[in-house]
Amino acid sequence: MIFSRKSSIGLDIGSGCLKIVQFKDIKGGYELELFDMLPLPPELIVDGSIIDSLRLVESLKELVKRAKIKTKDAVISMAGQSSVIIKRVSLPEMSEEKLSESIKFEAEQYIPFNIEDVNLDFQIIGPKEEAGQMDVMLVAVKKDIINEYLSVVKEAGLNPVIVDVNSLALENIYEINYEIEPGKNVAIVNIGASTINMNILKGGISVFTRDNAVGSNLHTEALQREFNLTYETAERLKKGEAVENVSPQDALSVMDLASEEIIGEVNRSLEYFHEDINEDINEVILSGGCALVKDFPKLLAEKIGIEVKVMDPLKNIKIPKRFDITYIEEMVPMAAVASGLALRRPGDR
Ligand SMILES: Nc1ncnc2c1ncn2[C@@H]1O[C@H](COP(=O)(O)OP(=O)(O)OP(=O)(O)O)[C@@H](O)[C@H]1O
Numbered sequence: 001m002i003f004s005r006k007s008s009i010g011l012d013i014g015s016g017c018l019k020i021v022q023f024k025d026i027k028g029g030y031e032l033e034l035f036d037m038l039p040l041p042p043e044l045i046v047d048g049s050i051i052d053s054l055r056l057v058e059s060l061k062e063l064v065k066r067a068k069i070k071t072k073d074a075v076i077s078m079a080g081q082s083s084v085i086i087k088r089v090s091l092p093e094m095s096e097e098k099l100s101e102s103i104k105f106e107a108e109q110y111i112p113f114n115i116e117d118v119n120l121d122f123q124i125i126g127p128k129e130e131a132g133q134m135d136v137m138l139v140a141v142k143k144d145i146i147n148e149y150l151s152v153v154k155e156a157g158l159n160p161v162i163v164d165v166n167s168l169a170l171e172n173i174y175e176i177n178y179e180i181e182p183g184k185n186v187a188i189v190n191i192g193a194s195t196i197n198m199n200i201l202k203g204g205i206s207v208f209t210r211d212n213a214v215g216s217n218l219h220t221e222a223l224q225r226e227f228n229l230t231y232e233t234a235e236r237l238k239k240g241e242a243v244e245n246v247s248p249q250d251a252l253s254v255m256d257l258a259s260e261e262i263i264g265e266v267n268r269s270l271e272y273f274h275e276d277i278n279e280d281i282n283e284v285i286l287s288g289g290c291a292l293v294k295d296f297p298k299l300l301a302e303k304i305g306i307e308v309k310v311m312d313p314l315k316n317i318k319i320p321k322r323f324d325i326t327y328i329e330e331m332v333p334m335a336a337v338a339s340g341l342a343l344r345r346p347g348d349r
């Protein structure tokens with residue numbers, strides 16, 4: 001008999017918005033079980049650190065209650081240049097078991113933090129051309145940051161079962177929805193409220209990752225400054241709602257300037273990739289709330305000169321009739337990380 005593995009909820013605690021997604025295993029794939037999100041008040045999470053855990057717990061509880069979740073098991077995710085390090089390194093060839101024992105020692109020289117302050121994980125990618133060496137992906141996340149998130153999640157009544165990282169969750173969800181073409185370089189770019197997560201895949205294998213602390217908050221802040229608005233009003237304006245005394249046209253030109261600043265940051269990461277690996281990017285797959293900002297995907301494509309596709313993380317997922325498909329289609333690029341987390345099952349790698 002085959003039992004399907006128990007699914008958890010993918011919970012993406014972003015600084016601008018909470019997202020939850022759950023998938024049920026069905027024959028040959030997945031079916032959507034849960035899809036919901038809740039915008040957060042500003043400044044609960046700053047630079048990846050939880051500033052106001054009390055209010056964050058409240059928001060989380062509200063979402064959990066509203067979504068009528070059936071399991072408490074949650075997969076959460078970490079991101080950000082100051083808390084997560086992902087590095088591809090070359091190590092002496094050894095078994096997974098052996099590396100588990102010596103990972104601290106092997107990783108030490110590659111991690112810019114004290115090795116005792118991070119949780120380490122790794123994935124053996126394969127042998128290198130040089131004899132006796134192998135390619136390994138190292139992942140290190142600061143323990144104090146993980147603990148902040150774990151305690152908030154538990155406080156909200158959930159049971160955290162896996163801690164993942166954004167850029168790898170994005171890679172996982174990309175893989176089940178898009179055809180991998182050998183020889184093609186694809187940049188997955190997730191732009192949230194305050195972070196950009198970038199993961200570049202070469203023929204489906206991750207060769208470069210980079211997070212940086214810029215996001216669509218720049219749009220909100222620019223609107224607030226220019227038209228003297230509260231955060232909430234600026235957020236409404238950004239989403240295309242009418243706001244008194246501001247013409248949509250004026251709002252758009254303010255937003256375009258902020259977009260250019262964000263795109264400058266994307267470009268810098270692409271330049272780092274070029275320095276590292278002298279190859280062109282064939283396609284950008286864009287996700288995160290910034291993909292919903294009017295004209296952003298178009299502007300990005302123009303400025304970087306690469307084709308940009310907005311990611312549909314539920315492209316190959318069966319969506320039952322009970323869901324509001326119009327809402328999902330509109331919001332789905334924001335759920336990319338949560339969807340990647342929803343694929344994880346305890347005990348997998
Ligand atoms: N319909 C919309 N139109 C324009 N912008 C939107 C829309 N919906 C959400 N956003 C913006 O998307 C951002 C939230 O996106 P997302 O959920 O990807 O970020 P996050 O995960 O919370 O942040 P981060 O990962 O950076 O901490 C907010 O800045 C919000 O204003």
Ligand SMILES: [Mg+2]
Nearest residue numbers: 014015192337
């Ligand atoms: Mg995010």
